[in-house]
Amino acid sequence: MRVAGAMSGTSLDGVDLAVIETDGRVIVGFGETAYRPYSEAERAVLKAALGRWPGAPGVAEAAEVVEAAHLELITGLDQVELFGFHGQTLAHAPGLQGTHQAGDGGRLADALGAPVVWNFRSSDVELGGQGAPLAPFYHWACARWIGAETPVAFLNLGGVGNLTWVDPKAASPDAPGALLAFDTGPANAPLDDLMAVRGLGVFDRDGVLGLSGQADRDGVMEFLKDGYFLKVPPKSLDRSDFGYLVEVVSGLPDADAMATLVACVAGSVARGMEHFPKPVAQVLVTGGGRKNPAMMQALAAVIEADVLPVEAVGLDGDYLEAQAFAYLAARVLRGMTTSAPGTTGVAAAIGGGRISRPDG
Template sequence: MDLYIGLMSGTSMDGIDAALVQFDGDTPTLLATHGQRWPVPVVNRLHELCTPGANEIDRLGRMDQLVAIHFAQAVKALLAKGPYRPEQVRAIGSHGQTIRHRPEQGFTLQIGHGARLAVETGIDVICDFRMKDVALGGQGAPLVPAFHQAVFGAPGKLRFILNIGGIANISVLPGRDDQVLGFDTGPGNTLMDLWYRKHKGGSYDPQGGWAASGFVSEDLLGRLMKHPFLAQSAPKSTGRETFTLAWLELFLAERPPLRPEDVQRTLLEFTARTIVDALLPQAEGQAAELFICGGGIHNRALMLRLYEMLPGWQLDSTEALGLHPDWVEAIAFAWLAKCFINRQTGNLPAVTGAKRPAILGCLYPVD
């Protein structure tokens, strides 16, 4: 059996997704999954590290190790769910935890110490998937469109895959490998999660219920929609350091106070509009198939808004294509690990802007 483990912790920092995957060529079979929440103190320290501050190198070094230890715990819990042993797994593909994403400055940084993870699990680890693409002049993101094409592409049929994590991104799958496009559309859950965290204390707005209780401020929405990232042409990618709570609060300070729930509803509308504004030009005004994955699919208020804004489109979960929406990204990083082992390229220059296709990742062997 050709077994791989994919590990994903996204910009939402809501937890670790671990997936045990068997591949037949590019076709994945999901054998086991494990979801593990980050402990609150760890989340707080990760949030602090994402904001420039004092003593960053020491804090980074400590968190690099700690994230790897939590990843290892997730791997062990995953394997405990079935009759699988570490020596049966060819490799772990670890996304790591993004702390900075600055492709315009030539770097991106994900922590989760690969060597520590290999030692703790007894399994070879492949990580740092984004760095080679950035070194080749690319964005290093999004990397999932190549995987989406491999598993979701349909000859002669236009499909869109929408991943709503902390940041939202789309993959445009026109049916041919050489025509695939993809880019970040802007914030997914990140601003909504930050605002909810500030006012409610939880990590996210369950099913978008709090947002649904509010009203859109067209004034605030109009100012948010002027963010320069939204006007950039692809290739483009972004991160939580671009769409921050401090950025939002600059606008809130300029006008009379809004009810917190109205801000939350406006942030939901901001996410929905930036997604739709990215999709429609790629579809050239035609209704198309849109399959959704990522944590945002559980925000019922956001899903309802997308249905309303895309009349005539076929909207569904990626489960309709055979993969549960909660595990698509973790499976994608298992696939990228498989590509590394088989010496296959994992990036699409048309998506990331890299100078050429490249084998992505760095290997940290157990021995």
């Protein structure tokens, strides 16, 4: 099938769209990609709704922003049979309230005149899983596509960081031992928040600020004592879970504060890799963080493996997550699994997602 997937991540920068050809198991080919940034006004609406659950003030407005942005991107795509719509995560508390992604796939299906798969995470959470990360099943397909022969890791650096350990020899992504995936800790979120709080811009372009600073090593070591890093995966985080970090570095000059946050992120990834069943020779980095030279340099300094952007193996790090939700949509439509004990901690491999067709 020719499937489009869309992703609006925790960095709140905009919507990524990607088309792939897949049968829900293997990647057959890659199609077009597109990006639609959020305006400052739209980003403000989304930020105001963070941490809120359905029915709370500001949530309906956030959903309208998300739906409108997606429709702008998706409308006009040719010969797409199915759409995977992730929505915008506003709150994520597995084991408590659940998980909340703003945006109604049913409204998109009616507007597009095509089936939409959405609400990918709720079933997993309801059955005891973390509901995140969900890209690992696609990472397994990517590892097969690049011809990996030994275990490989995918590191996504969005607002939050997450790792996927992949055994490409496994027969399927839900096979026992095929995957181990979990959120590592904060990634771009505190870096971007620091820039905003100090009036320095939206993000540290080209890592200029982080590269020019000196990390507070004592502060980094104190951060890495957080109990989350000892917790056995699978495990997941909300964007706000390490929101205190910006305050921790409040007494440092701009450059040193940024360098400290970058070192915290790199250290949390290295701690996460201690949970891998077997070592990997490569860590393939996707998401916006791979474009930050300060981040890539810090990762290479603490990880005993080659740290490479996914482009080094022929993949597109800007759109990998959007592609993942296209892949998952195909699996949902065909009644296949989308998460497993090794990826979210759910009791058994399950298929999530809701299918909405035009006019109900």
